[in-house]
């Protein structure tokens with residue numbers, strides 16, 4: 113794991129690692145477009161039960177294998193998340209990193225249990241405009257301030273827009289208020 117690029121993909125995002133200790137053992141977590149499953153693995157290792165979705169069969173199979181090898185509670189499922197609808201108040205936490213499909217914003221708010229946490233982080237327009245990167249494409253980049261305003265029913269507990277390690281990202285941790293009903 114000495115290769116810097118590989119390290120960046122495998123290592124969990126700092127904002128997820130920092131705030132994930134707030135989840136109790138047994139918490140039910142959804143990892144959306146999980147990729148290699150770096151956050152699924154982090155959270156399952158701390159006792160969470162994770163549903164990890166990705167449309168890539170290879171990534172799902174690889175994550176399922178890694179979970180079995182470590183005896184972790186991860187259900188890795190091949191799914192197109194752009195077509196999913198989530199049950200209300202279903203998860204204690206939802207993780208969405210390096211993936212952007214704006215119609216899911218409302219789904220995430222509803223699918224969190226009262227007190228549940230959303231971890232969201234992906235690239236901003238600075239990735240193209242300041243860093244000159246042409247991937248991901250423009251429609252997959254967050255506008256300045258967009259992520260902070262995207263979840264009006266949630267309480268924002270962490271928010272940052274920054275350029276770090278060659279990536280321009282917005283990161284957010286937000287909580288569904290305990291008293292909120294459907």
Ligand SMILES: C[S@@+](CC[C@H](N)C(=O)[O-])C[C@H]1O[C@@H](n2cnc3c(N)ncnc32)[C@H](O)[C@@H]1O
Nearest residue numbers: 145146147166167168191192193194209210211
């Ligand atoms: C850049 S990777 C990020 C993976 C992971 N969230 C992370 O931060 O390490 C984007 C992932 O989104 C998945 N993906 C893209 N569109 C998807 C869709 N419609 N449904 C499910 N997964 C999708 C890809 O297969 C890929 O694994």
